[in-house]
Amino acid sequence: EVNKAIYAGADAYLMKEIGSNNLINTIFEVYSGRFILDGEVTKKVIGQLRKTPSQTMDQELLTPQELQILSLVAQGKTNREIAKTLKLTEKTIRNYVSNILNKLGLKNRTEATAYAIKNKLV
Structure with missing residues (x-):
């Protein structure tokens, strides 16, 4: 908190x-x-x-839903696949991914995937 x-x-x-x-x-x-x-x-x-480590504090900024989406991104899922899995719209997933990238200071899905693997979120 x-x-x-x-x-x-x-x-x-x-x-x-x-x-x-x-x-x-x-x-x-x-x-x-x-x-x-x-x-x-x-x-x-x-x-x-x-x-x-500082990455753990970064992860504390993410909601459980954002952590789940980050994990799915790292598994190579598309926004459409994630939306279908979580029963959300593609636009909602795009917003979540954008928020995740901003919160963690990452530029793209590739960096997000590397981050998730490095921090054992996958």
Whole structure:
């Protein structure tokens, strides 16, 4: 959740137990341009960064549906075949593939296939 929030643009991530004074101070800090993570959250994020390759964080950006579509792309399926398999329209699949490429910083289906194989998604 923390990674998704940060990738989505969150400037702060706090635990629910934060007191009202700390919350107000945090709002002012963020307004001043600072990034704030709760101490426990910071420990978890740093621990994850130390043991997780960056590709895994990229994959966390993908929805389960996008991961499934990426796997099918890597298997050499066409948009039409994927659409038929998942009971979606071809246009929807094109949109999904475009989103996947954008999220992972890839240029085309070939790069997506290489990415999926490298990261054992196939």
